[in-house]
Amino acid sequence: MGQNTLPPDGGDDNILPVDLKAALEERYLAYALSTITQRALPDVRDGLKPVHRRIIHAMSEMGLRSNSSFKKCARIVGDVIGKFHPHGDQSVYDALVRLAQDFSQRYPIVDGQGNFGNIDGDNAAAYRYTEARMTEVATLLLEGIDQDAVDFRKTYNEEDEEPVVLPGAFPNLLANGSSGIAVGMATSIPSHNVHELCDAALHLIRNPEADVEKLVEFVQGPDLPTGGIIIDSRESIVEAYKTGRGGFRVRSKWETEDLGRGGYQIVVTEIPYQVQKSRLIEKIAELLIARKLPLLEDIRDESAEDVRIVLVPKSRTVDPTILMESLFKLSELESRIPLNMNVLSMGRVPKVMGLKDVLVEWLAHRREVLQRRSRHRLAAIDRRLEILGGYLVAYLNLDEVIRIIREEDEPKVSLMETFSLTDVQAEAILNMRLRSLRKLEEFEIRTEFDTLSKEKAEIEALLASDEKQWQTVAWEIGEVRKKFAKATEIGRRRTQFASAPQADVEAIQQAMIEKEPVTVVISEKGWIRALKGHIADTSGLQFKEGDALKVAFPAQTTDKVLIVTTGGKVYTLGADKLPGGRGHGEPLRIMVDMENDQDVLTAFVHDPARKVIVASQAGNGFVVAETEMVANTRKGKQVMNVGMPDEAKLVVPVRGDHVAVVGENRKMLVFPLVQLPEMSRGKGVRLQRYKDGGVSDIRCFAIADGLTWDDSAGRNFVRSKEELAEWLGDRATAGRTVPKGFPRSGKFSG
Known part of the structure; x- marks a missing residue:
């Protein structure tokens, strides 16, 4: 390296120290903003992220309309990354493929030919094999793009121009939905039915003050490409659309098929959105092998073009609802679709918007597009009328015009001076062809002049009237609604609504355990x-x-x-x-x-129908139902309130109508069970009074059958009602010394 290539003074003067924190903050903020606005969040007006917008624009530039022939996806991807989107070809192709999948997009924007993947999660063929063109949806999104409907900006290398947003005659944001993860924020919008969206938009035009409750009468909920059944309540759906945040529980659609002789099988025909069918079946098969689904015998995939998953029950006596409820709990046959309408408002500001806000902003965009297209048309009419005016002058003075052109050195200037023409008019006359000089031409020019003048007046009236603009926007939306009406195959609602069946929770729990x-x-x-x-x-x-x-x-x-x-x-x-x-x-x-x-006092199998007496060492107790004792968390449930040195000592099943209590002082008291209160939690009441010591044992029994106990030698003793007369008393009294033959242990069982 030559000495002269080194900077002067060793280069030290050109080094600027930068605070690391400030530099990182600045750079990370730039990255975060770029991710939010240029990658992850859709624009509320056309519902597209930049990559999708660029794919559509590139296809439009290539002339790939819905009625044109298909072209290789390799050419489309090449154009997109070469002219508009300098990112990886695979990421662009993946985005293009997704736009063509009818199980990913409710209304596909790209019409694909070839292998574009499937619901099992298999990938599309490479882009050299597949072909594509636009669908009618894309045509609607682009409608008016060549009529100054939207702003254009320079592409990354400033060689071409690309649209900032598409005109968006189709309510794409809600119709096709969107999902993306940016920095510090994410978006997740499910797809909806266009017929319903158009109805809601038309209602908003007529009643701008309409609330979300009213709009949800039109937009009942998401309409997912893969169908399914939404089981949320109306209230939670309204709340989600109000705030723009929430979620929807989507279940698979299933039915039972009778196999004769009382046998049946369950057939699943629709699965939740974005669940890979092959992975779903693998997961259920794993649960089967792990013996987590004791009611299920087998699972088979009999799908062809449609979804058909067959579930075979263990026996014909299995309740299909309980079997399906256990599957919904354990597998992706039920899935939660999140709603987080985080979008770029006006193409710049990321914010979470409710259903009404989104529709209002789309309508405002449609109105602006209408105004811009009208002004563009008005300017074109004015230019044409100016030229037609010049032609009429030429026809009325044809001989003079020909003389000037033949004889004058500067015919253009002479024409402008002689007939008071503008530069444009004089130029148009000079460029006129000789064949245009025939007789009929003047009549045609006058007709065109009148027609354009009439159209100009109509456009000016439109631009002057808010009401007329909204009428036109409403008419355009009505046309979209006709095209995608529920009566058409593509417009038919796929996702249905239902309440989850009220199955017994205990039975479902049992169904999930062998x-x-x-x-x-x-x-x-x-x-x-x-x-x-x-x-x-x-x-x-x-x-x-x-x-x-x-x-x-x-x-x-x-x-x-x-x-x-x-x-x-x-x-x-x-x-x-x-x-x-x-x-x-x-x-x-x-x-x-x-x-x-604390230590374990006792443990037993839960019986929901049973009640028990809980008693403390000091002799307090009460009756509690076992259903009140069940705890759902690790923390457990406090049932008996005891403070040291007292502690819980006995848990005795309730039977019969009387209670026998024995104290450590070997005194026994028998009192009616009704004297004990039933509580779900508490300290309890005094069972027996002691000078010192506490309770030793308790037994519930039916007085008619008498009180029984066993001694240490295994002999059985019974005391009838008459024989127990001296121990019978009221709760909380002292009682009498235990009868003869009572075990020395002070317990009723030896």
Whole structure:
């Protein structure tokens, strides 16, 4: 490197220190703005992002109208990236392909020929194989583009011009929807039915004050390319359209097919939008293998051009609604379509708009396009009228005009002076052909002059009257509505509305779990596990050193297990979620949020029809329904309010009509069950009065059958109503010393 190529002074003077934070902020802001306005968000007026607008414009420049022949997509992509959109060819082709897919676009903008992908998620063929042209939708979007309807700007290399926005005679933003992720913001707009959008727009023209509730009478909800059923309530749909944010729950459309002899199969004919069919079936097959769908026997894909997924139930007795509800919960047969109408208002400002705002801005754009096209036409008429005026002068003075042209050195100047013509008129006369000098020509010029004068007056009247402009806009919208009416094949509403069937939640939960017998084992130190099968003898169970069996009971995997702690809290665990029988299981404390100073009091299988008495050490208690004890979170549910040193001690099933309570002081009291209140939470009432000590055991029984207990030797004792007379009393009294033969343990069961 030569010495003379170095900058003077070693180059130090040309280095400018820049604050890193400021530089990053400035550069990142520029990037963020570019992403928001030039890539991810659609313009509210034509519903297009720049890449789509450039594809349509390039096709328009190539003359690929809906009635012309197809051209290779490679040529279209080449034009787009060469002239307008300097990005990757694959990204442009992907955008072009999407515009042609009738399962992605509700009203395709591109008419594709060849393999443009399918609903299974297979890719389109390479662009050298596929061909395309515009659809009528694209023609409508471009209508009037050569009549100064919209502004143009220079392309990236300033060689060509491209439209800033398209005239948009088609309500594309809502009709085809859009989705995109920018920096710090995203957009997601589902597609809608054009007939309904046009109805809503026409209503807005007639009643500009109309509210969203009224507009939703026309635009009932999204109309998705792949159909499906929306199961949201009317209120939530109105709320989503009001704010521009929300979502829609879309379910697959299904029906049962009778196979004779009481057998049936379920056939799914429509799946939610943007769900890949092959992936959906794979996922359901995985659930089947994992035994998460005990009601389902098999799944088959019998689709051809249409969707046909066959679901075979385990047996003919399976309720199809419950089977489908379990599938909706676990698979993408039900999907949520988000609504986030974040769009570029006036092509510049990103903001979330409601349904009314979007329609109002589209209508304002249509009116502006009408005004610009009218002014453009008016200027063209004025130019033509000026030329026709010159022609008429020439015809009235034909001989003189010919003489001037033949004899004068500067005929143009002479013509202008002699007949007071403008430069344009004189030029037009000089450029006139000789064959135009025939007799009929004057009559034709006068007719054209009159026709244009009349049209000029009409356009001027239109531009002067707001009412006439809105009438014209309404007429144009009416024409679009006719073209895409619900009576036509493309305009027919695909997505239906329905309420979700009120299936039994418990039954659905059961349908998602394979029913198998297990034995639930909980140790003294709070370790839990579920052994396969019902084990009668638990003496052979192994525990960690220093640990022992607390409670063991049989259950089914479909059961809920209620775990009660000494702190009066109840936790709920699904028997299918418990750790397997290998090893010692897992500590309960990592499965639920259990306080360190509390221990497991007892656990049992939840029976929704049952009630229990909960009692504390000090002798307080109340009746609670088991349905009130179920907790839906890790935090559990506080049922009995106890404070140290008192703690929950007993949970006893309610039976019969009387309660027998034994204290640690070996006194027993029998009182009617009705004296105990039923509560969902509380401290309870006093069961029995003690000088010291607390409660030892409780038993509910029917007085007519008598009170029974077993002693430690296994002998059974029964005391009839008459024999219990001296222990019968009111709740909260002290009671009498236990009868003869009562176990020394102070418990009713030895």
